[in-house]
Amino acid sequence: MERQVWSLLGKTAEYAGGTENLLLSHMLDTAAVAERVWDGFLARATRDMLDRTAGGTGKGRGLLMWLAALHDLGKATPAWQGKYPSAAKRVREAGLTWHEPTVKRYPWAHERAGGFLLRRFLTEEGWPAEQVEWVWPLVAGHHGFFPLASSLGPHRASLRQAEGREQWPLVQRELLRRVSLLLGLDPVARLVPVEVPTRALQLHLAGLVAMADQMASSPGLVGVDDPARVSLDGARKRAAGIWTALGLRRGWEGLAVPDVEVLERRYGEPLRPVQRLVAETARTMAAAGMLIVEAPMGEGKTRAGLLAAEILAARFGFDGVFVGMPRWSTADPMFREVRDWVEATEAGLGAHVALLHLWQNFAPEWTTLYHATEEERAAAIGDCGEEEPATQKEFSGGQSPSGFYFGSGRGLLCPFVVSSADELLYAAARSNWASMRMAGLLGKVVVLDEVHATDVHGLPFLLEALRWLGQARVPVVLLSATLASGQRRQVADAYLAGATGRTEYESEPMPEPRGCARVTAVCVPPAAGAAPVTSVQTCASFRPDRAYTVEVLPEDVSPPGAEAADAAVVGRLAAELADGGCALVVRETTARAQALYRSLREQFGPDGVVLLHERMTARDRALRTDFCSRALSPRDGGGRPHRLVVVATRVAEESFDVDVDLLVTDPAPTDLLLQRVGRLHRDPGRVRPARLRTPRVLVTGMATDDTPPSGTGATSAPPRFQHDCERRHGRRPLLVAAHLVLSAAEEPWVLPARIPDLVARAYDDSPDLPEAWSESAEAALREWRDVRDHRADQARRLLLSRRGTGEGGTLAGLHYVAAPVLRGGRGLSALVRGEQPAAEAVVVVQEGGAYRMLSGTPLGDDGAVPVELVDELLTHTIPLPAEYAPMEPVALRPLPAWRKKREKGKKETEEERKVEHGRLRDRDALVLDARHRVVLAGRRLRYDAELGLVDEGAADEPHGR
Incomplete structure (x- = not known):
């Protein structure tokens, strides 16, 4: 028996x-790493919950170590050893035998085993059934997917050869007994937890087990093949x-819980009313x-949210924060603000804030497998062999977050994270590594900005995430300028x-008190x-109410009316800015923004x-956003310019922190329109040119041929909208917004009082439409409801919990319907936004x-990139819309040098160490010719230093624009 136990292999030399x-x-090793996770990583709130589950102070540590150690129990089988x-x-x-042809024919994943x-x-x-049933999924799901209990066992035709007969069951039981003994714990029969944890805590635990396994599988951890050298002390040193x-x-x-005086000293100014109210609510x-x-916009909500996060973390034992922004482009400036804030709370901590972008993570493209074959289901779970070692950067001396966090599914484990809210929504989907994603969230305070967006x-994913966060009693702070009462009740419920x-x-209907700002708090004592x-x-606003003039600048929306429309906007801006001033123009599409920019430049x-839109490289977009x-x-x-016009797309809708004198905008649903209006006259004390002292909004992009200014005429026809605008937002929300805009001719918008x-x-x-x-x-309402219901139904099929299926209180079957994991991160936003997947x-x-x-810096042979230039290269990443990047675009591939892999078992040379390909292996390159042109998906594209990515027409046309 002794010899048989010590003959079992855990990791191959490779x-x-x-x-x-x-x-x-x-x-x-995995148990010892889990102990390190307990001592140096877990939030106090998580440790307290695990102690309660295990039955007393400190017992949670032993439970976590024991579960982590047992993660590879399934490797004690012929299916794996063979x-x-x-x-x-x-x-x-x-002396352990099996029938090799049978085992080979019927493989068995070691996590299921x-x-x-x-x-x-x-x-x-003798464990109670309710305890057994929540524990086994943590082992079966340690590779990221949680199977059904009915799918755990080996293939019936294997006749128990895969699991092992004769001596095998005795060796497997001995392994279980010996692990408990070596960890200094009670015999297995007496390790029964005192309570069944919530599913949220189970998922948290599962993520921690997976995290410990991945760290214990690090290439830097040299194996031990001598039984005499195996001990817990040795594992702890390793x-x-x-x-x-x-x-x-x-x-x-x-x-420590900061008081008002501490906060005001930190920022060098008094707290604004909403910030003071939020801090007091969080404190009580x-x-x-x-x-x-x-x-309303400009009241200091973002800072209020961070203040609340700090207070709630200090009070309830959470040790980090996740800040989710509405889009990736808005996360970059927020990253700087969060880093400065974290550094202000504790010196040196600002270096541990991570900015996550989609293309830094591997994410599955989704295809449901309701009718999949057995082979397809096996592919969805992944094979049971050794996995590719995760790419890890060396520790950089504390100047940045650990490279460990930038592996597959690990990003949210970083103590402080700024990202698109898509990361949170994706954690609420049945994705691979949902356990590690949720484990990263459940020890933090979660702050979501512009939640109305x-x-x-995406709403079903948001509500699903809030259910899991609520079950784990994670503090959540939602920020919004324009939240409807129905949305407020949905998220609270x-x-x-x-x-x-x-x-x-x-819940009971919430009160609707009148006030500029409101703070709703919900909790369960x-x-x-x-x-x-x-x-x-x-509370009141720190700014006085002002009347905003809203005017329609009609436009012929039937092509070809673009040139005349641009000329009208240029002429109006020339008149309005004759004495100086700064204006923001928001266009619905990149092409509209580029065309208007050309005219305004003349x-x-x-x-x-300044032109700002999504189809720019990350570097160009960041530089222009920072300038604005x-x-x-x-x-x-x-340093405010005498005259400046910013032409932007929807990147200016959210978290675009500017103050302009005049706003020109394409139509949008009312809440988004108000977001744009929030950039106008943001500083009430600023001295502005005489023509621009009254805040004025010009709405273009809609035809009002037969519509009187008030929009209330007895025979007035409804306005017509730009095709792309109507396709994105839907006709119904645009009609309602147009009515409110047209009505403003008789009743100016007094803001911020009228926002609710x-x-x-x-x-x-x-x-109340005409x-x-x-x-x-x-007709628009029927169409809008149909689209809304269809999209919501699509989302509900992929939620982490399948309500109505009687799934019970464990993680068993969490991934009964999942998807194969493919290369790249193109599917993440597509999944939670219901859009065609874009590419980067x-x-x-x-x-x-x-x-x-693109900047001119030369690369090596076949695109080889020295380590010190990788970050510079990645600043030239560009998002590509779905129409330019179908699922397998021929023109998008990693460069030859990026695909090269080191030969297995071969040591890296000094020259190879100077070239970084691990972070580039799964990146696609958009290769331009010397004139910065490329044909992609049948379109002739050009990257212009001023305009960004320009569509010059179909590739088969004789001349581009």
């Missing part, structure tokens, strides 16, 4: 630093080494819960459904059976106009067989 790692050694010749030979010599064996052995040890090498740490430790909540902060497809343990929760507590408080010169934020800052009047009323009217199921519009409005590519230029960056 995946254990050149030396085989015995199974018991790998199990102890795959590797050296291991198979040693195991056979020790582990769940199968653990379920059997714990039952034999774990300490890898922990130090990876540079992991928790976020805040011993964070009965338990960790949700804060919904609603205030979540569309009908979702959080309370999780916190109360109900499948659904329906810790006392057993306590009822949810909801409070709503309001009028005002290249220094008087500095030149048009609402807080600093120094305007938003409520926009979301009213029976808006009688002459009724037929068009009713690194723009490079090829001339005469040689590659160079």
